[in-house]
Every structure is written in C-alpha cells, then in structure tokens.
Amino acid sequence: MSNDMDRMKSMPYRLEDGAMERMKIRACAAVRGQQAKSNKGARVLRWSLSFAVAVVLCFVVLGYMELTEPTYYEQFMELVAEAPEDALYELSADMVEYAEDMTLL
Amino acid sequence: MNADITQIINTLKSEQYAVRAFEVVIERYSERLYWHIRRIVVQHEEAEDALQDTFVTAYSAVGGFRGETESSLVAWLYKIATTVALKALKRRRKHIFASLDSLSNTLVSDFEAEIDPSADQIAIKLQRAILALPMKQKLVFNMRYYDELSFEEISQITGQSVATLKTNYHYAAKRIKQLVSQLDYE
Numbered sequence: 001m002s003n004d005m006d007r008m009k010s011m012p013y014r015l016e017d018g019a020m021e022r023m024k025i026r027a028c029a030a031v032r033g034q035q036a037k038s039n040k041g042a043r044v045l046r047w048s049l050s051f052a053v054a055v056v057l058c059f060v061v062l063g064y065m066e067l068t069e070p071t072y073y074e075q076f077m078e079l080v081a082e083a084p085e086d087a088l089y090e091l092s093a094d095m096v097e098y099a100e101d102m103t104l105l
Numbered sequence: 106m107n108a109d110i111t112q113i114i115n116t117l118k119s120e121q122y123a124v125r126a127f128e129v130v131i132e133r134y135s136e137r138l139y140w141h142i143r144r145i146v147v148q149h150e151e152a153e154d155a156l157q158d159t160f161v162t163a164y165s166a167v168g169g170f171r172g173e174t175e176s177s178l179v180a181w182l183y184k185i186a187t188t189v190a191l192k193a194l195k196r197r198r199k200h201i202f203a204s205l206d207s208l209s210n211t212l213v214s215d216f217e218a219e220i221d222p223s224a225d226q227i228a229i230k231l232q233r234a235i236l237a238l239p240m241k242q243k244l245v246f247n248m249r250y251y252d253e254l255s256f257e258e259i260s261q262i263t264g265q266s267v268a269t270l271k272t273n274y275h276y277a278a279k280r281i282k283q284l285v286s287q288l289d290y291e
Contacts, residue, residue, distance in 0.1 A: 009251060011140055012224030012232050013216075015149065020136055023153050027131045027160045034161050035124050 110175040117167050127164055134179070137252060138186045144247050145190040147215040147236070155193050159186040180261040183254070187244065187262060205240045212236045234284035235277075242277035245270050 080088065116126035138159060143152040162185050163170075170181055194205055213236045220229060235243055244263060248254045256267045256274075263270070 007225045007227050008231050010225055010228045011143075012221055012228040013143055013147075013149070013219050014221040019149070019153075020139065023139060023156055024131050024135045026153070027135060027157050028128050030157045030161050031127045031131070031164045032124055034164050038165070 110178070111173065114173060114178055117170070123164070123167060127160065130178075130182075131160055134182055138182060141183060141247065141252060142186050142190040144235070144251065145187070145244070146193050147212050147219055149219065151193050155186070155189045158189045162189060176258060177261075179254075180258050183248070183252075184262045191240075209237050230285050231281070234281045237284055238277055238280060242273045242280070245273045246277040246281070249274055
C-alpha cells in the first residue's frame with residue numbers, strides 16, 4: 001500500500017541529472033546579484049541625500065550672506081553721503097535710482 | 106533542528122548576513138518549491154526561472170516577513186512561489202481576459218512532452234488528471250497531497266478559508282478518481 005502511494009507521488013517529469021544543483025547555484029547567484037543591486041541603490045540614495053543637504057546648506061549660507069551684506073540702496077546712500085556736491089548735481093533724479101549709477105559716483 | 110531554523114529566520118532579517126541565510130534557505134527548500142512550481146507551469150525552463158524569481162522576490166521582501174517558525178517560513182515561500190508561478194502561467198494565455206483554467210488543455214499537452222520515459226504509469230495518469238483540474242482545485246490538491254501541507258498552512262498561502270479549501274480538495278479528489286478511471290479505459 002505504502003509502495004503504491006510512493007509510486008503515485010513520484011514526479012513523472014523529465015529532469016536532467018544535476019539540474020537541481022545547477023538551479024540552486026543560479027538562485028544563490030541571483031540573490032547575491034540582488035544584494036549588490038540593493039547596495040548600489042542604497043549608495044546612490046545616500047549620495048543623493050548628501051548632495052541635497054549640501055545644496056540646501058549652500059542656499060542657507062548664501063541667504064545669510066545676503067542678509068549681512070549691505071543692500072544696493074544702503075551702498076548707494078553711503079556713496080551719496082561721501083560724494084562731492086558737484087558730482088551729485090550732475091546726476092538726474094532718475095539716473096540715481098539705478099545701481100549702475102554708483103560707478104559714476 | 107528547531108533552534109537551527111529559528112537562527113536562520115533571525116539571520117534572514119539581519120542586513121549583514123541575510124544573503125548567507127538565504128543560501129541555506131535555497132539549499133533546504135529549492136527542491137520542494139521547484140516541484141510545487143513545476144506542477145503548476147509544467148515546463149522545466151519556466152519552473153527554473155520562476156524558482157529563481159521566487160528567491161529574489163523573497164530576498165527583496167524579507168523585511169516584511171514577520172514569522173518566527175519553520176511553518177510560517179515555508180508558507181511564506183510557498184505563497185511567493187505560487188504567485189510567481191501563476192504570473193508565469195498568465196503570460197501564456199492567448200487573451201488577457203482568458204481564465205487560467207482555459208490553459209488546462211495546453212498544460213496537459215505540454216506535460217506529454219515533459220514526461221520522464223522511465224516514470225511510473227500510475228504517476229503519469231495521476232498527473233494528467235491533476236492538470237485537467239480547475240486551478241483552485243489543482244493548487245489545493247497538489248499542496249495537500251504532494252507537499253503534505255495542512256489546510257491551515259494552505260489557507261495562509263492561498264488566502265482562502267479552510268472550509269473552502271476542504272471543499273475544493275474534496276471535489277478535486279472526486280474528479281481525479283473519475284479522470285483516472287476514464288484514462289484507464291482510453
């Protein structure tokens with residue numbers, strides 16, 4: 001009875017000798033390949049995050065520098081205060097509104 | 106043995122040694138999973154690809170595996186293997202809306218080309234009868250009869266209730282008896 005059960009449960013499919021071992025090796029290689037891929041993905045992600053943080057930091061630093069630097073208006077007013085009377089007279093009211101006019105002063 | 110499997114399961118979840126643990130899992134469960142897949146897809150090349158996909162998918166999804174026993178690990182691997190095998194089978198349908206059961210005739214004819222010439226006639230007859238079954242019945246019959254999984258384990262794998270599985274198994278066994286006796290007369 002048990003022998004009959006064993007016969008029924010046997011697999012009637014063709015399978016080359018050593019095929020199972022080859023499949024195991026292939027599966028192991030595929031998993032290792034997947035690990036390498038995930039490690040690479042993680043490295044790219046870490047690099048992208050670092051880059052994003054660096055960019056944000058740059059913007060923060062630039063913004064801070066911008067805040068501490070005197071504005072064009074302040075620079076202009078300083079130059080106006082130091083400029084001789086006759087130089088100021090030559091400039092029209094419209095011209096002095098533009099930052100380029102500071103070079104004239 | 107149990108301590109051994111607990112250690113493997115814990116190692117599967119560790120980032121550093123997961124691959125080593127997977128190699129042990131591959132060594133231990135490849136044969137069972139290969140035959141489970143092969144009984145679904147029939148062709149060797151397709152079964153080999155599906156087995157590889159099963160382990161790669163399992164490796165990628167191991168973070169979501171919450172089990173702690175061998176039974177839960179086996180059920181998890183069977184679930185992935187079944188999904189991968191059914192996906193492979195779906196690609197072989199002529200129309201995307203055709204059901205998997207419409208492939209029964211194709212599977213039976215594929216099987217004729219895959220028969221081991223030295224195989225036992227009784228095993229060949231049984232396999233022909235199983236391949237002619239609807240997919241749900243085929244899956245539950247294969248997992249219960251060949252893999253000797255409990256209905257509770259099959260329920261974890263297929264997501265069907267134990268009562269439904271028992272009914273499907275009952276119908277499958279009845280149909281197989283009919284088909285085997287029909288094949289005897291042919």
